[in-house]
Amino acid sequence: MEFEIRNEGDYTVIAPRGEIDFHSSPRLRRQILDVLGRGRDLLIDMAAVSFVDSSAIASLVEGLQQAKEKGRRFGLAGLQEAPRQVLHLTRLDTVFPIRARIDDWLEA
Amino acid sequence: MQEICFTGDEAGFRDLRQRVRRWLDALGCNSSETAEIVLAVQEAAANVVRHAYGGDLSGRLVLRIRREGDRLLFRLADYAPEADGRPWPCLPPGEGRCGGWGVYLMRRIMDRVECGTPVAGEGNVLEMSKRVDGLVMRVQHESG
Numbered sequence: 001m002e003f004e005i006r007n008e009g010d011y012t013v014i015a016p017r018g019e020i021d022f023h024s025s026p027r028l029r030r031q032i033l034d035v036l037g038r039g040r041d042l043l044i045d046m047a048a049v050s051f052v053d054s055s056a057i058a059s060l061v062e063g064l065q066q067a068k069e070k071g072r073r074f075g076l077a078g079l080q081e082a083p084r085q086v087l088h089l090t091r092l093d094t095v096f097p098i099r100a101r102i103d104d105w106l107e108a
Numbered sequence: 109m110q111e112i113c114f115t116g117d118e119a120g121f122r123d124l125r126q127r128v129r130r131w132l133d134a135l136g137c138n139s140s141e142t143a144e145i146v147l148a149v150q151e152a153a154a155n156v157v158r159h160a161y162g163g164d165l166s167g168r169l170v171l172r173i174r175r176e177g178d179r180l181l182f183r184l185a186d187y188a189p190e191a192d193g194r195p196w197p198c199l200p201p202g203e204g205r206c207g208g209w210g211v212y213l214m215r216r217i218m219d220r221v222e223c224g225t226p227v228a229g230e231g232n233v234l235e236m237s238k239r240v241d242g243l244v245m246r247v248q249h250e251s252g
């Protein structure tokens with residue numbers, strides 16, 4: 001997994017690419033917590049992520065919790081079928097704020 | 109039958125997912141079925157690395173998959189010391205939890221998840237099975 005990080009207004013956008021499993025999810029987790037630690041609102045652009053396992057989901061949940069605690073916004077966008085299925089199976093699809101595209105967040 | 113030998117490192121798991129996907133696609137599973145099964149296999153193998161091998165990524169694993177009619181049978185073996193018999197944690201999902209979904213996902217996706225019997229040299233064996241709708245047509249075609 002690789003990722004790009006960019007600032008878009010009040011948001012920082014983390015855009016991982018590829019598959020995220022227990023080998024790579026600690027890197028994503030560190031980036032998420034780093035951005036939130038700097039007091040930024042955070043979006044995760046999942047458009048280029050084809051697979052996530054439960055450890056990746058755990059990193060996202062921790063990010064959501066941290067964002068809530070810090071009063072920051074946290075959202076997901078661009079979920080492909082497989083990651084969307086994992087969120088559905090874990091019943092987290094109703095917990096995460098999710099929009100179809102990153103632009104849907106930025107234009108809101 | 110498909111047999112995949114791999115290790116616990118990142119490349120080993122990437123190869124595992126790719127080969128399981130290809131095999132399921134060739135069998136006629138649809139994309140949703142394939143994605144779920146790949147996830148369950150991933151979670152099972154990740155638990156072996158975490159719990160049986162104690163995080164050692166060099167440990168060997170062997171996955172065998174075979175089709176029996178409209179069911180798929182999975183047997184995942186490792187060569188770690190025999191486990192202490194304590195079940196892996198299987199916690200229900202919840203917003204407040206950051207982990208522990210692996211076994212939950214395996215049980216949610218598969219019809220059966222249970223310990224199997226190790227044979228010569230093996231440490232632990234996990235067996236899983238699942239009836240797959242995408243294979244029903246194939247079975248009907250074969251029997252017709």
